[in-house]
Amino acid sequence: MGEPMRIRAQMAGDKVEVRVLMSHEMETGQRKDGGGNIVPAWFIQNIAVMHGGQTVLSAQWGPAVAKNPFMHFRFAGGRVGEKVSVTWTDNRGDKRTDEVAITAG
Amino acid sequence: MTRPHKPVVAALLFAAGLLFGTGAHSQDSTAKALQEYRDALQDGNPAELWEIKGEDMWQQPRGPNKVSMEKCDLGLGPGVVKGAYARLPKYFKDTDRVDDLESRLVHCMVSLQGYTRAEATRRVFGGPGAAADMEALVAYVSSQSKGVKMNVALAHPREREAYQMGQKLFYYRGGPHDFACATCHGEDNKRIRLQDLPNLTSKKDAQRAYTTWPAYRVSQGELRSFQWRLYDCFRQQRFPELLFGSDASVALTMFLARNANGAAFAAPAIKR
Amino acid sequence: MKKALVSMAALAAVLFAGIALAQSRSAVGEVEAMRELMRGFKPSGQAGLSRLVQDEVQQFCSDPGWQRNKARIAAIEGQQLAAVKYPADGKLMGNWKAGESIAQSGVGKQFSDNPSQPSGANCYACHQLTPQELSFGTIGPSLRNFGKTRGSSEAIQRYTYAKIYNSRAYSVCTNMPRFGHSEILTEQQIKDVVALLLDPESPVNK
Structure with missing residues (x-):
């Protein structure tokens, strides 16, 4: 289920500027715990950002992305008040979706 | 087979160290690189994840009494969160003591929500894979003082007493290493290794230091409260463990918060 | 218990x-x-x-106005110097390489540390020493070329040993811990740090 994301979607000229903070451990699978055992890999694998029924961004991530990752991008064709949703899926199959309305720049 | 190669690699690194690593120039460029790193962290501070979680916790009915924290009085009246952190610690009549934010939150969780003290303080600092509710609440409440000028009063005699005791504790040397807070935080422009140390006896540094906690610590992947900062300083001071919400903790916070008066609060921040 | x-x-x-x-x-x-x-x-x-x-010194140095009490300063310094225990075998210099790893290590005596592990001296937290280590602090003075400028005579060795053993013998309210007096380092570890500072072969003096 995961913890809530923090999403901001704001008009910047004719584009929508999106900033997303995700709450995730992003374990690489390379680290050992205090007892010397490998901490199993646990990271976000897929990102999908939707707007008006269309995918405006999709990404495949690996274990090299930082804990509590931050993503920043722009897309064209959005208007104030329309919804932007972000979904991540991790390598355990856990999934989280959050949604915000686009605000004025 | 690889063994004979190792000294070669070491020698090359050593040569690189000599080339780039001598004199004042390298110190400047090290400091510059550190500053660039800090600047790069500013956008997208994960502390916001704690803030939204804390805000939710503040508003949701919780505990045996199933009530929210929205009647909690942080000093500006029941439910007033805006600007409250910039005026803490302060004396509260109902508890008859000087409270900082955390001890006040514990008071509200006990008196309003019906938790026991032990439940309310079960996990006060987050660890790997186990975030602390307390730090989320602290992140939320402190974020509501962003931009507000620090204005900690010494009006009540108990507030003055807490300040004086905090000052004494700041200079109190003890433990096997003879360390006090002042050992590392009593002079300008000092460093431990490459970490700059604020001089908490000077107004400017004291203001900058206090107004940038709580902070998201990138190296730990955790949001850390000011009380955690004190707790971990005492650990490194080789002192016993600082008790959460104790008079000692509140007094030292009072001393340092009051010394930051006049500066705009700027946390939750992001740090190395 | x-x-x-x-x-x-x-x-x-x-x-x-x-x-x-x-x-x-x-x-x-x-x-x-x-x-x-x-x-x-x-x-x-x-x-x-x-x-x-607190012991007497810690108590004295917790008063921010300690500098004013000149008579006490001299008395305490003398008393701390008199209590320095020099090695019974008369050897004051150990191995600078061992000294370097002691100078690098910051563990020891914290409640989070394993008490069965030896403590480090954490010299680099506050001092510059070898030119190779760029990550050094500035709370204490630079010790670069410490032995090169002072030599390694018997008198300098004794001073260096005593300074590490009990820094307050020379500067009552210094920020530096009393590594021997407070049993942070063993006698052998202090000898090794003395070698790091004084041995002509130590990178501190190169």
Whole structure:
């Protein structure tokens, strides 16, 4: 289920500027715990950002992305008040979706 | 087979160290690189994840009494969160003591929500894979003082007493290493290794230091409260463990918060 | 358990007793308040409450105005110097390579540390030493070329050993810990750090 994301979607000229903070451990699978055992890999694998029924961004991530990752991008064709949703899926199959309305720049 | 190669690699690194690593120039460029790193962290501070979680916790009915924290009085009246952190610690009549934010939150969780003290303080600092509710609440409440000028009063005699005791504790040397807070935080422009140390006896540094906690610590992947900062300083001071919400903790916070008066609060921040 | 009881008793009885005897009634109130404040700590790992009980020097140096008391400064320094224990075998210099790893290590004596592991001296936290280590602090003076500028005569070796063993013998309220006096480092470890500082082969002097 995961913890809530923090999403901001704001008009910047004719584009929508999106900033997303995700709450995730992003374990690489390379680290050992205090007892010397490998901490199993646990990271976000897929990102999908939707707007008006269309995918405006999709990404495949690996274990090299930082804990509590931050993503920043722009897309064209959005208007104030329309919804932007972000979904991540991790390598355990856990999934989280959050949604915000686009605000004025 | 690889063994004979190792000294070669070491020698090359050593040569690189000599080339780039001598004199004042390298110190400047090290400091510059550190500053660039800090600047790069500013956008997208994960502390916001704690803030939204804390805000939710503040508003949701919780505990045996199933009530929210929205009647909690942080000093500006029941439910007033805006600007409250910039005026803490302060004396509260109902508890008859000087409270900082955390001890006040514990008071509200006990008196309003019906938790026991032990439940309310079960996990006060987050660890790997186990975030602390307390730090989320602290992140939320402190974020509501962003931009507000620090204005900690010494009006009540108990507030003055807490300040004086905090000052004494700041200079109190003890433990096997003879360390006090002042050992590392009593002079300008000092460093431990490459970490700059604020001089908490000077107004400017004291203001900058206090107004940038709580902070998201990138190296730990955790949001850390000011009380955690004190707790971990005492650990490194080789002192016993600082008790959460104790008079000692509140007094030292009072001393340092009051010394930051006049500066705009700027946390939750992001740090190395 | 017994040790804990003794240290608790020591805390109750000794904490500030020195000041309390010597000062006025209002000061006694202050001492009481400070003792009360120390209840804000709990024993943890190897860090017991006895660590909050100050010795004479710690007490003296906790007063920000300590510089004014010139007579006490001289007396305490003399007394700390007299208590330095030099190695029985008369050898003051160990191995600089071992000294370098002791200088690098910051573990030891924290409640989070394993007490069975040897402590480090953490010299680099505060001092510049070898030119290879760029990550050094500035709380203490640079010790670069420490031996090169001073030589390594018997007298310099004795001074260096004593300074590490008990820094307060030379500067009463210095920020530097008393590595021998407070049993942070062993005799051999101090010898190794002396070698790091004085051995002509040590990178500190190259």
